[in-house]
Amino acid sequence: MMDANEREVYRAAIHGDREAFEMIIRTHSRLLFAIAYGILQNREEAEDAVQDALVKAWKSRWRVRDPEKFPAWLCMIARHRARDVFRKRRPAPLPDEIQLATSVASDPSALDQQLHSALAELPELHRAAISLRYFEEMDYATIENRLGLTNGSLRGILGRALATMRKQLKPALASEQP
Amino acid sequence: MTTHDNIDEFLAADLHSELSDEERNALHAHLVECADCRKIHQETRIMNKVLEEKFENEKPDLAFEQRMLAHFRNNVPNRRGAIASFFANLMRLRATQLAGVAALLLALVQVGRIITGEHLPGTGGRWSSVPLEQSVVPMMNGRNEEADLAKSHGGQGKGITFRNRSLSAAGESTVAAPAPPAAATGGLAQPEVAPEFHEEKAAPGAMSVAKAPQQEKEAKENPVDTYRRDDSELATAGTNPALANRKMIRNASVDLEIISFDDAVQKITAFANEEKGYVATTSSEKQENGKLKGEIVVKVLPENLDRFLQEIRGLGELKNQTLGTEDITKNYFDTEARLKNARVMEQRLIDMLKKKSDDINDLLQVEKELGRVREEIEKMQGDLKFWDSQVQFATVTISLAEKDLEEAAKYLLKERATLALYTPEVEKVYNDLKAMASPKVQITNAQLDRDNTGRVSARVSMLIAPEESDGVIAKAKAMGRVENFQVQTERVAQGGEGMSENANTKRDKVELNISISRDEQEQAFQQTSLRIRTSAVDEKAKKLRELAEKQNGRVRNSSFSRDPDGREYANVTLRVPMKNYNALMRALDSLGKVEDVSESRQDRGGQVDEANAPADLSIQVYSQGNIVSSDTGLFATLRRTIGQSAAAVMWSLRMIGVAVAFLAPWSAAVVGLIWVVRRIRRR
Numbered sequence: 131m132m133d134a135n136e137r138e139v140y141r142a143a144i145h146g147d148r149e150a151f152e153m154i155i156r157t158h159s160r161l162l163f164a165i166a167y168g169i170l171q172n173r174e175e176a177e178d179a180v181q182d183a184l185v186k187a188w189k190s191r192w193r194v195r196d197p198e199k200f201p202a203w204l205c206m207i208a209r210h211r212a213r214d215v216f217r218k219r220r221p222a223p224l225p226d227e228i229q230l231a232t233s234v235a236s237d238p239s240a241l242d243q244q245l246h247s248a249l250a251e252l253p254e255l256h257r258a259a260i261s262l263r264y265f266e267e268m269d270y271a272t273i274e275n276r277l278g279l280t281n282g283s284l285r286g287i288l289g290r291a292l293a294t295m296r297k298q299l300k301p302a303l304a305s306e307q308p
Numbered sequence: 309m310t311t312h313d314n315i316d317e318f319l320a321a322d323l324h325s326e327l328s329d330e331e332r333n334a335l336h337a338h339l340v341e342c343a344d345c346r347k348i349h350q351e352t353r354i355m356n357k358v359l360e361e362k363f364e365n366e367k368p369d370l371a372f373e374q375r376m377l378a379h380f381r382n383n384v385p386n387r388r389g390a391i392a393s394f395f396a397n398l399m400r401l402r403a404t405q406l407a408g409v410a411a412l413l414l415a416l417v418q419v420g421r422i423i424t425g426e427h428l429p430g431t432g433g434r435w436s437s438v439p440l441e442q443s444v445v446p447m448m449n450g451r452n453e454e455a456d457l458a459k460s461h462g463g464q465g466k467g468i469t470f471r472n473r474s475l476s477a478a479g480e481s482t483v484a485a486p487a488p489p490a491a492a493t494g495g496l497a498q499p500e501v502a503p504e505f506h507e508e509k510a511a512p513g514a515m516s517v518a519k520a521p522q523q524e525k526e527a528k529e530n531p532v533d534t535y536r537r538d539d540s541e542l543a544t545a546g547t548n549p550a551l552a553n554r555k556m557i558r559n560a561s562v563d564l565e566i567i568s569f570d571d572a573v574q575k576i577t578a579f580a581n582e583e584k585g586y587v588a589t590t591s592s593e594k595q596e597n598g599k600l601k602g603e604i605v606v607k608v609l610p611e612n613l614d615r616f617l618q619e620i621r622g623l624g625e626l627k628n629q630t631l632g633t634e635d636i637t638k639n640y641f642d643t644e645a646r647l648k649n650a651r652v653m654e655q656r657l658i659d660m661l662k663k664k665s666d667d668i669n670d671l672l673q674v675e676k677e678l679g680r681v682r683e684e685i686e687k688m689q690g691d692l693k694f695w696d697s698q699v700q701f702a703t704v705t706i707s708l709a710e711k712d713l714e715e716a717a718k719y720l721l722k723e724r725a726t727l728a729l730y731t732p733e734v735e736k737v738y739n740d741l742k743a744m745a746s747p748k749v750q751i752t753n754a755q756l757d758r759d760n761t762g763r764v765s766a767r768v769s770m771l772i773a774p775e776e777s778d779g780v781i782a783k784a785k786a787m788g789r790v791e792n793f794q795v796q797t798e799r800v801a802q803g804g805e806g807m808s809e810n811a812n813t814k815r816d817k818v819e820l821n822i823s824i825s826r827d828e829q830e831q832a833f834q835q836t837s838l839r840i841r842t843s844a845v846d847e848k849a850k851k852l853r854e855l856a857e858k859q860n861g862r863v864r865n866s867s868f869s870r871d872p873d874g875r876e877y878a879n880v881t882l883r884v885p886m887k888n889y890n891a892l893m894r895a896l897d898s899l900g901k902v903e904d905v906s907e908s909r910q911d912r913g914g915q916v917d918e919a920n921a922p923a924d925l926s927i928q929v930y931s932q933g934n935i936v937s938s939d940t941g942l943f944a945t946l947r948r949t950i951g952q953s954a955a956a957v958m959w960s961l962r963m964i965g966v967a968v969a970f971l972a973p974w975s976a977a978v979v980g981l982i983w984v985v986r987r988i989r990r991r
Contacts, residue, residue, distance in 0.1 A: 289317030
């Protein structure tokens with residue numbers, strides 16, 4: 131449950147208090163960035179997406195009736211915004227990257243590139259979950275709340291995501307092994 | 309769910325420190341046992357490390373929040389003031405939206421009210437004028453200058469002013485200037501009239517009805533009409549010094565119902581003498597029933613008029629009373645002044661004559677003018693004298709009528725009889741009836757009709773002297789079978805109406821109308837229908853005819869038919885006298901099984917000769933045909949079922965159409981509304 135102070139800030143923001151909203155920007159923009167980055171895999175684009183999402187959230191803040199749901203709603207806007215950007219960006223550049231990634235598998239410096247494409251292949255929700263976990267080091271319950279997931283489902287998502295990536299990156303990781 | 313199967317989940321959760329102690333123990337225990345999982349554990353740890361490193365590098369820099377804030381501030385300028393934002397937020401509250409919708413509905417209702425012209429009670433000043441107009445009319449009834457009043461009342465009462473203290477105002481205006489008091493008060497607006505009027509009602513007093521300014525010209529020519537509301541007020545008005553030199557013509561008319569005309573005339577004469585008046589004219593008229601009615605005109609001094617009226621009211625029942633006053637002051641003094649001028653004129657003309665001019669033409673001219681002036685003088689003198697006499701005495705016209713004036717003088721008893729006869733020989737009876745004519749039995753109308761089908765009927769109307777009537781009617785009844793006989797007696801009052809104890813009753817001639825018809829046309833006294841089931845229809849039908857003839861009956865109608873199922877029907881209609889009816893019914897049993905017997909009898913009172921009255925039988929002789937009808941069977945049932953289900957489908961289709969037509973416009977409106985609201989919200 132949310133504490134009373136936090137709740138009051140959300141309520142004020144919904145009713146048009148700019149100060150409160152700016153406070154929320156300070157506390158939540160990294161979280162939103164994490165989500166957007168998870169989807170877009172690009173810092174600049176993610177930043178733009180977060181900025182757009184914040185403006186949009188301010189304009190349609192009155193749609194939220196329950197202050198408790200404000201953070202989750204904010205995350206949803208960021209996700210939608212990031213997804214829009216993603217769709218506009220590139221029709222299908224992935225196969226090339228994958229090929230590139232597999233062709234230079236033995237090169238340790240290419241590990242980052244491979245990781246990138248492995249992440250890109252994951253479902254969008256999985257990527258968002260991973261970035262929330264690794265950027266913000268959030269506990270599972272909070273991530274579930276922010277992404278609107280049911281209790282306990284994140285464990286499965288992260289487990290599968292890690293397993294998929296592990297299998298894909300096996301050759302590259304072998305060289306990393308100490 | 310074992311640890312091994314879900315090793316990925318467990319490993320990830322372990323790395324992220326999301327495992328419970330129990331789970332962690334279980335995992336570590338499993339890793340000790342399972343080499344595969346140990347390998348995966350190793351790889352996952354590396355994977356996790358790689359990811360941590362990658363994201364550590366990608367983390368936004370420290371100024372990230374500031375950039376976000378700056379962008380937000382640039383894109384969302386704080387332009388709105390506190391009040392504007394307050395209203396903007398208020399508009400977004402659901403309660404405000406609901407209130408808005410309610411206000412909109414209310415506004416629509418009000419608009420509807422305005423359009424349909426329905427009004428809320430008790431609003432607006434113009435409603436207060438309605439009771440005024442309604443109550444003015446009954447108050448004014450019974451005044452003898454009603455028509456004049458109605459004329460000025462027709463102008464919505466604008467120019468009429470009711471005042472409870474009109475005496476001084478009226479006096480002032482008539483003495484000082486010829487302009488009517490209307491000039492002072494005529495311009496009053498309507499709402500001011502109402503309170504004054506109510507005051508008037510509460511305290512009865514003199515009341516002057518003045519005309520509107522636009523009617524002033526007219527008012528200058530005519531005297532101002534003055535009405536008195538109460539008789540007692542009049543007495544004081546008569547002695548009022550302000551009115552002392554006014555010329556008023558007062559007259560009254562009274563309708564009275566009295567017991568005895570002569571008594572009433574005597575009493576009225578006595579009252580008139582008491583009040584220093586006199587009886588001017590008397591007239592009376594005797595009615596056919598001996599009652600008197602008449603009219604008396606009495607002249608009394610104006611100041612005694614009211615007392616006199618009170619006195620004559622005691623003579624009988626007051627039916628109607630009107631009281632009127634005509635103020636001729638202005639006309640009177642005008643005429644007087646004109647008379648004075650005319651006299652001066654006359655004198656000057658006489659002087660001119662005395663000069664003895666030589667010119668004959670001038671003389672003639674002066675003579676002519678003198679004649680005209682003198683004529684005028686005489687006319688004016690006559691007017692003044694007439695007015696003087698009118699003003700000196702008030703005229704009371706009393707209409708007297710004795711009680712029960714309309715009572716009947718005598719009664720006439722009128723009898724009218726109608727007789728309907730049935731006979732086999734219409735013409736013979738017709739001729740017999742005509743032969744009964746004598747001075748006391750007068751045939752007024754006789755008519756014999758024969759139409760192209762050979763049906764004969766006749767009508768005879770006669771007037772019979774009262775003493776002969778019973779014998780003649782009995783004779784006529786014996787000529788045939790009586791279908792109907794009615795006598796109607798009416799007592800007609802003559803020379804009046806209603807009941808009268810003294811009037812005598814006389815018997816008038818009896819009017820007798822006889823209609824004669826062939827007994828064929830007579831309606832059956834009893835009607836019976838029955839069915840006889842038999843195997844040989846044709847044969848039994850023949851036998852039925854024989855039976856009927858034996859019982860003195862006649863076959864009126866018969867038919868035979870056969871239907872596709874092989875059933876045969878013979879329909880026979882018979883007429884037998886009632887006395888043979890039972891015998892025939894018994895005989896029918898021999899023909900076959902008698903079914904579905906239904907009898908209906910017309911009750912015509914005790915006048916009918918029951919034994920000879922005709923009874924109608926309609927008999928159906930029939931045989932049973934095929935047992936199975938073509939309407940049953942598999943195909944027929946199938947056909948019917950399909951037909952019915954098609955009808956049901958069509959019906960439901962129609963209902964759906966009705967529902968769509970019913971809902972479509974509303975749903976379109978609702979969808980449109982939602983779309984508009986969404987558009988507004990999105991902005």
